[in-house]
Amino acid sequence: MSLLSLKGVHKSYGSHIVLQGIDIELKAGECFGLLGPNGAGKTTTLRLALGLTHPQAGSIHLMGHDVLTHARLARQQVGVVAQTDNLDPDFTLRENLLVYGRYFDISRQILEARIPGLLDFAGLSARADERIQSLSGGMKRRLTLARALINDPQIVFLDEPTTGLDPQARHLIWDRLRQLTQNGKSLLLTTHFMEEAERLCDRIAIIDQGKIITEGSPQQLIRDHIEPQVVELYGEGAAAWAHAKAARLCERFELTGGTVFCYANDAKALLCELNRGDFTPGLRFLLRPASLEDVFLKLTGRDLRD
Amino acid sequence: MRRFFQSSPFRFIHVWRRNQLVWQKLALPSILGNLADPLLYMLGLGYGLGKVLPSINGNSYLVFLAGGVICSSTMMSASFESMYSAFSRMQIQRTWEAIINTPVDLNDVILGELTWAASKSLLSGAAVLLVAALLGATQSPLCLLILPLIALTGLVFAGLGLMITAWAPNYDFFMYYFTLAITPMMMMCGVFFPVDQLPLPVQTFAQLLPLTHAVAMTRPLLDGQWPSHALLHVLVLCGYAGVSYALCRRWLQQRLLK
Structure with a gap:
């Protein structure tokens, strides 16, 4: 069964077009990533899927319900982690989960049975009766994730789940999300961290200017869109060197600020030339495999999106 | 029963x-505030100012004032809750x-907020009623009818407050409403002095304001009399709500x- 399906969804605010014909199909048990620059329409897509705003055209089904008419029934079976923290600051951790569970009409008895497990999942059992204010950013995120599971949903929506977290906190969230998919939950997450998408997602759609410009597994996208090896050049004279030599030695190269990105099917010739040692002394270089970020930047461009 | 509860419009109760x-969690200071504020008002104005004023309709000024302060406290409490508190829950x-x-x-959230603000203002109005009774401003059982009336009044001002909240970009915005609506109502609707002391055009305008109708009901009930035009007053309040x-x-x- 398809847990979530968007077909031909158009959304605009006045003359500002946000989405122009989006199709998304989410299957059970998968983690699906929605990637895009700021303002690409990721959050709008999540809001549409939850029935919090309506599209101008297209159909949206969530958990088998048409969200235009039965969003309430659909939301009964979905968990949501919003982009900004919206825990109740006046409550303890336990109360946050309890009060949130009531919104799903879950009885107190069931909630009290469920809450210890969720606090444990969030690694916060010891702080169950503390107020939210005493928690760090990472702890708040974990509690928000635990709260999203209070109704034992089959699918969890996560809007930029690790934005603003330090690396330790981020890895802990990733670990928990993997645990969820291992337990058969489906995840729909938006992010602009390529590393996050690459590590977590089975499938990715890159969305830009209201359209899905490509879709597939991270590995497949890298294979399809980009040369497998990347040499980055920094330092004085990098640009001049690239113009003189790189065009000949790799498939293509890009200049961003002072850095040159050389994309090659085989970087041997390029490295050979760099290792000869007669190039500008200030020049440094780094060889790495192509990543999702390279795909993303190739497809959406390197210009700032403000 | 449970099924009925789930599919019915009662989800707002969760909110x-x-x-x-x-x-x-903060009930004690809140209740103390509900009691202390009106007590100070009525003692200060009622006894202090009352000493130099003639009786109004055969009652002391304190009795007159009690009817007004019950309504204005209700209005204030519902307004604060539906503006500052609701805005903080919505935006902050x-x-x-x-x-x-x-x-x-x-819609459930809105109903929850309206009924909550009305409940809080009911508590606030009831506290003043209690203070008034303790100060001897009422002896009639009719005064108990003031409770449903102030619940309705609370609903009115909660609705008006949420209307303002819907447009508010920040907390400062609420000052406009307080300056342009709440304060004039305090002065024009018969809280501190009878409406008929005002110039005729202002009196007519005051009849359009909800607080006038709440006060016009409360004062006679406090005095043990059935208000004239009771149905009209209640209908105006229902209309506003x-x-x-x-x-x-x-x-x-x-x-x-x-």
Whole structure:
């Protein structure tokens, strides 16, 4: 069964077009990533899927319900982690989960049975009766994730789940999300961290200017869109060197600020030339495999999106 | 019973209970404030100012004032809750956002907020009524009818407050409403002195304001008399409650579900 399906969804605010014909199909048990620059329409897509705003055209089904008419029934079976923290600051951790569970009409008895497990999942059992204010950013995120599971949903929506977290906190969230998919939950997450998408997602759609410009597994996208090896050049004279030599030695190269990105099917010739040692002394270089970020930047461009 | 509860329009109770649980944590100072404020008002103005004033309709000024302060306290309490507190839940804490991601929808949130603000203002009005009774301003059992009346009054000002909240960019915005609506009503609607002391055009205008009708009901009930034009007063208040609910609902939907 398809847990979530968007077909031909158009959304605009006045003359500002946000989405122009989006199709998304989410299957059970998968983690699906929605990637895009700021303002690409990721959050709008999540809001549409939850029935919090309506599209101008297209159909949206969530958990088998048409969200235009039965969003309430659909939301009964979905968990949501919003982009900004919206825990109740006046409550303890336990109360946050309890009060949130009531919104799903879950009885107190069931909630009290469920809450210890969720606090444990969030690694916060010891702080169950503390107020939210005493928690760090990472702890708040974990509690928000635990709260999203209070109704034992089959699918969890996560809007930029690790934005603003330090690396330790981020890895802990990733670990928990993997645990969820291992337990058969489906995840729909938006992010602009390529590393996050690459590590977590089975499938990715890159969305830009209201359209899905490509879709597939991270590995497949890298294979399809980009040369497998990347040499980055920094330092004085990098640009001049690239113009003189790189065009000949790799498939293509890009200049961003002072850095040159050389994309090659085989970087041997390029490295050979760099290792000869007669190039500008200030020049440094780094060889790495192509990543999702390279795909993303190739497809959406390197210009700032403000 | 449970099925009925799930499919019915009673989901707003979850929102009411959420707010109630927050309040419960701070209940003691809140109740003390409910009692102390009106007590000071009535002792200060009622005894102090009352000494130099003639009796009004055969009653002391303190008795006259009690009827007004019951209503103005109700108005203030509902207004604060539906503006400052609701705005903070809507915009600052994003509590509403978290709630509408669940089966509870925005309309439930609005109903929860309205009934909660009305409940809080009922408590506030009831506290003044209690103080008034203790000071001997009422002896009649009719005064108990003031309770449903102030609940309705609370609903009116909660609806009006949420209408303002729907347009508010920040907390400062509420000052406009306090300066342009709340303070004039305090002066024009018969809280501190009878409406008929005002120039005729102002008197006519005052008849359009909800607080006038709340005061016009409360004062006779406190005195043990059935108010004249009771049905009219209640209908005006019901009208305000209904229209303000419809408008705040429409405007909040435009703001939050666009």
